[in-house]
Amino acid sequence: MTAPLRIVQIAPHIAAGSGIAGVAYELERQFIAAGASVERFTFDEALGRAVDPTTRTRLAHAWDVVWFSTVGSRRAKRHLALRPDAVSICHNDAMAGDVYVNHGLLQTAMRARGNYAWRMVRNPVHLFTAARDRIRYRGHTHRAVVTLSDEESRRLIEIYDRVAAPITVIPNGVDLDRFRPPTDAERAQARAAMGLAADDRLAVFIGHEFDRKGLPLVLEAMRGIDRLRLVVVGGTPDAVAAGRRLAAQYDAAERVTFAGTVADPVPHLWAGDLFVLPSAYESSGLVFLEALASGLPIVATRAGVAPERIDDGVNGFLVDRTATDVERGIREVLALDHGTARVRARESVADLGWPGIAARYLDLARTLARDTASGPLRILHAVRSDGFSGVERFILQLALAQSAAGHTVSIAGGTPDRMREVLAGSGIRHRAARTTLEVARAIRDMRHDVDVVNTHMTAADLAATIALGATRRRPAVVSTRHFARQRGSIGPVPYDRMVRSVVDRELSISDAVARAAGVPSTVVHTGLPDADAIATAGESRRILMAQRLQPEKAAAVGLRVFAASGLAANGWELMIAGDGPERDRLGRQARELGIDGAVTFLGYRTDVPELMTTSDILLAPCPIEGLGLTVLEAMRDGLPVVAARGGGHVELLEGLDPRALFTPGDAAAGGRALRALADDPQGRAALALAARDRQRAAFTLDVQRERTDVVYRAAIAARRGTHGDGP
Numbered sequence: 001m002t003a004p005l006r007i008v009q010i011a012p013h014i015a016a017g018s019g020i021a022g023v024a025y026e027l028e029r030q031f032i033a034a035g036a037s038v039e040r041f042t043f044d045e046a047l048g049r050a051v052d053p054t055t056r057t058r059l060a061h062a063w064d065v066v067w068f069s070t071v072g073s074r075r076a077k078r079h080l081a082l083r084p085d086a087v088s089i090c091h092n093d094a095m096a097g098d099v100y101v102n103h104g105l106l107q108t109a110m111r112a113r114g115n116y117a118w119r120m121v122r123n124p125v126h127l128f129t130a131a132r133d134r135i136r137y138r139g140h141t142h143r144a145v146v147t148l149s150d151e152e153s154r155r156l157i158e159i160y161d162r163v164a165a166p167i168t169v170i171p172n173g174v175d176l177d178r179f180r181p182p183t184d185a186e187r188a189q190a191r192a193a194m195g196l197a198a199d200d201r202l203a204v205f206i207g208h209e210f211d212r213k214g215l216p217l218v219l220e221a222m223r224g225i226d227r228l229r230l231v232v233v234g235g236t237p238d239a240v241a242a243g244r245r246l247a248a249q250y251d252a253a254e255r256v257t258f259a260g261t262v263a264d265p266v267p268h269l270w271a272g273d274l275f276v277l278p279s280a281y282e283s284s285g286l287v288f289l290e291a292l293a294s295g296l297p298i299v300a301t302r303a304g305v306a307p308e309r310i311d312d313g314v315n316g317f318l319v320d321r322t323a324t325d326v327e328r329g330i331r332e333v334l335a336l337d338h339g340t341a342r343v344r345a346r347e348s349v350a351d352l353g354w355p356g357i358a359a360r361y362l363d364l365a366r367t368l369a370r371d372t373a374s375g376p377l378r379i380l381h382a383v384r385s386d387g388f389s390g391v392e393r394f395i396l397q398l399a400l401a402q403s404a405a406g407h408t409v410s411i412a413g414g415t416p417d418r419m420r421e422v423l424a425g426s427g428i429r430h431r432a433a434r435t436t437l438e439v440a441r442a443i444r445d446m447r448h449d450v451d452v453v454n455t456h457m458t459a460a461d462l463a464a465t466i467a468l469g470a471t472r473r474r475p476a477v478v479s480t481r482h483f484a485r486q487r488g489s490i491g492p493v494p495y496d497r498m499v500r501s502v503v504d505r506e507l508s509i510s511d512a513v514a515r516a517a518g519v520p521s522t523v524v525h526t527g528l529p530d531a532d533a534i535a536t537a538g539e540s541r542r543i544l545m546a547q548r549l550q551p552e553k554a555a556a557v558g559l560r561v562f563a564a565s566g567l568a569a570n571g572w573e574l575m576i577a578g579d580g581p582e583r584d585r586l587g588r589q590a591r592e593l594g595i596d597g598a599v600t601f602l603g604y605r606t607d608v609p610e611l612m613t614t615s616d617i618l619l620a621p622c623p624i625e626g627l628g629l630t631v632l633e634a635m636r637d638g639l640p641v642v643a644a645r646g647g648g649h650v651e652l653l654e655g656l657d658p659r660a661l662f663t664p665g666d667a668a669a670g671g672r673a674l675r676a677l678a679d680d681p682q683g684r685a686a687l688a689l690a691a692r693d694r695q696r697a698a699f700t701l702d703v704q705r706e707r708t709d710v711v712y713r714a715a716i717a718a719r720r721g722t723h724g725d726g727p
Helices: 019-033 043-047 058-081 106-113 116-121 124-138 150-160 184-193 215-224 237-249 266-271 286-293 323-334 338-347 354-371 390-404 416-423 436-449 458-468 495-499 511-517 555-565 583-593 608-613 629-636 649-653 667-678 681-698 701-723
Strands: 006-010 037-041 087-090 099-101 144-147 167-169 201-206 228-233 256-260 274-277 298-300 316-318 378-383 408-412 429-431 452-456 476-481 505-508 542-546 573-577 599-603 617-620 641-644
Touching (some): 006 058, 019 037, 019 286, 037 043, 087 354, 099 354, 106 116, 106 150, 124 150, 144 150, 144 354, 201 266, 201 286, 215 228, 215 323, 228 266, 237 256, 286 338, 298 323, 378 390, 378 436, 390 408, 390 416, 390 701, 408 436, 416 429, 452 701, 458 495, 476 511, 505 511, 505 701, 555 573, 555 583, 555 617, 573 608, 617 629, 629 641, 629 649, 629 681, 649 681, 667 681
Parallel strands (some): 006 087, 144 167, 201 228, 201 274, 274 298, 298 316, 378 408, 378 452, 408 429, 452 476, 476 505, 542 573, 542 617, 617 641
């Protein structure tokens, strides 16, 4: 079964009503009705608490614009990084998302008001917004841009000269069930509530910014029209007070009703005979559509969708922005046959119901989703290493699975002999690279032959930055984070800052790594192929510790845990598979603890899975494993584990058996857990079974490969969509 389309809508606020919040709300309803999985990212999600926009002052609103554009954008990207399979639609402010819906152009709005330069300079938020949107449209933030009208598309290109992302025109919709012509009884009731006489003609004006929307022109125009009444819906208390003063200046105070902000404008539309809005600028003009849907003919300037929806003499009139022409338009509308004009008004927006508009967004989202979800990939794994440990094993397992799935895979780095031994006959190309510069040269040489470079560890991230940082036409770069820590820095300069211009997506192998990474990343848990052999616990009296012998791996703690357990006196052995700089010191420690006769240092081994089949317990004392590949292998192979409660061990073992985890560094606690399991063969078997079931359910190689593919394709699509070319 095909998974439902997943959509994240980004907007400062999403709520029923008008404006951008209302548009996002209506789309959300229709997306859900169409079977999509829909989430929100608003101020509420960005801050982790509810925010009421109606309580915000004008100054606070200005700050909100800046905050949501900067801090909100970073948090939105982190939110999206956890949902790489989602198509994201941004409606305002945030510099994030696959699709940006242009709900208005600041420069056009300011020019329409006059004194453009002064209006821009006097308001720092206007300057900020203009700079932000220049980056948005000419840069590489979004994969697609939606405008609400053909005219708005033309203006967008006129202002920014070029727009990097492709433009699609999708008009706003209208709720055709809510906004409809009234019955005779509904209209009579609405007019009675407003105190209208039978021969009164009512013009309806809806808008908040009275000057830009043209209210002064309407007040001047209505002076010469007998029996014309006006209802003004919208406006702040201060704006309403100023509007009343202006109406008095035009001797129209007794004929004008200021309704203020209302929850439902429908009764006013039902009472009206026409809708009038000689606006200086509208990106769309949702109120035009609502009025037409309600059966009202319109008098409007050539703003927003008005030129595309108004047919002069049929459902209204387009006018110049002068009081004289507004008066002419009103008179001509009033001269139309009332019943016919209402029918034609409704018919002119019959194609703009929200289900149809949402379907056009869904078509765009599916196109973007398809761009990221099909076809074999050309993948390069890069690691700066000449050794062979957990990261190299991780790369080999994933690369082999990707190759088996039909992708073309190459690897740069890792010890050549071991890599080539494992890769023999797989079709995977290996290139030796022991230093950061050698890895950089490999990436540079292969950049035109791959779709995505998957870097592993910071040195490989830096190598990709060296190789690709100045290259426009390059493959996507996905960095896999293996360790539960941040990248560090060179002097005062963090590595994150150095590599962020090149790294398109970040992957973390566990939740623990993602929390510690300090940058947005997608968690894709390490997975394993099915086991060839299953451990047979309870026969050998052997405890296995398999890891590099380096200080951070805490092998010394493992020795103390074994000593504290007292198992050496009962004939149990501790087998240590691994090598490293701690080897001699650990030998001395074993002698000091009096357990050297029961401890065997096996050195570096390539047959750890076979060792697991002849062991009874795996001891994993390292508290900072990103996930713990050896622990995961033990879970798959049916070998019970006692591990330090830290890093990825918690995700692997929490809730299986309280004896499986001990406090990091607490040798006494670890010893008690180890002893308790050693003395309980049935408990060991139960833990092994539960651990194996968890691995098979949540940590398989197929799932890892599929989820990694999703992240790769999202990174590739982002580069192709924003740069206009492929790798």
